[in-house]
Amino acid sequence: MRQRAAHPRADVGASSSQPSNHQAEVDASSLQLPTQMRYECPFHLFAQVLMRKQLSKTKRKASEWGLGHFLGLDVYQNHVSLAVSDPDNRTAFSLSPLDRKKYNNMDAMANELQTLISKYNVEGFVFGIPSHYDDDKDYQYYLGTDGKIFIDGLCDTRKFEGLTYTVWEKQDASKLVESMLKVCNTPEEVAKNVITRSSALSILQKFLKAANSRPPIEKLRIRD
Secondary structure, rough: OOOOOOOOOOOOOOOOOOOOOOOOOOEEEHHOOOOEEOOOOOOOHHHOOOOOOOOOOOOOOOOOEEEEEEEEEEOOEEEEEEEOOOOOOEEEEEEEEHHHHHOOHHHHHHHHHHHHHHHEEEEEEEEEEEOOOOOHHHOOHHHHHHHHHHHHHHHHHOOOOOOEEEEEEEEOHHHHHHHHHOOOOOOOHHHHHHHHHHHHHHHHHHHHHHHHHOOOOHHHHEEE
């Protein structure tokens, strides 16, 4: 997964550095939560969240879900598929998708996302982009209209201070799931729900697997 440029609606100052030799350098100042939702490259975001988790253990009261989780989102015109990482940030679990038709405006949907953020102690969003992309093009090109409008809308609400987002490639897992459901003669409505849930789940799981395959958090170096 390649690093992408900062989203145009995000705050200026998003880091563009990328870990070299499988070792990330995390600036101590970057461990401070930003004042507004902004883009960060995938592995740097993972390192930042895990480092904040380590530094915050004695400063913040953790819920049963602990600190520093990721919320996976796959945005479509009529719904948003959702998934959340487990306490160890190794396994993704699907959540009920958001039906965009049920919300009158972005503020209402933002409130629903804030509920999930509070419940699961989310500190980072992971949005899905197609896996077939041209390295010469920015990730924004592949977010699609629905994805870009959604992210811009969330930024405009200014309700996500302290959150950072990134993107990860999604594979068309829905076709495989759909084929399996047909073999099992799954009712159409049930099958549709399973396919909707599987989208963000697949994206977040692939992100977590790739991030955890890198060196342990103990190997990260913090510059004073």
